[in-house]
């Protein structure tokens with residue numbers, strides 16, 4: 714199942730630089746691991762914003778939910794999920 718997910722990040726100013734760096738490095742490690750597994754298919758920065766738009770390929774709504782909750786930056790994100798299905802004019806066989 715494919716989902717487009719937009720994540721807007723807002724890290725509170727009271728966190729120390731060390732805490733922020735730790736959160737970001739743990740987030741990066743998990744994001745890269747999930748990309749390597751194929752579950753996080755695309756990750757794009759939205760230009761000019763501390764936000765990304767991503768495509769996830771997971772088995773269920775529950776898997777996506779648990780994956781998003783596991784992200785270290787989850788407490789500081791506003792997340793919008795859009796379920797996707799194959800477009801009849803798509804030429805990409807893996808769009809499902």
Ligand SMILES: O=C(O)C[C@H]1C=CC(=O)O1
Pocket residue numbers: 720722740741744756763764765786
């Ligand atoms: O920077 C972001 O968009 C937030 C988050 C998503 C992946 C990652 O490494 O950080």
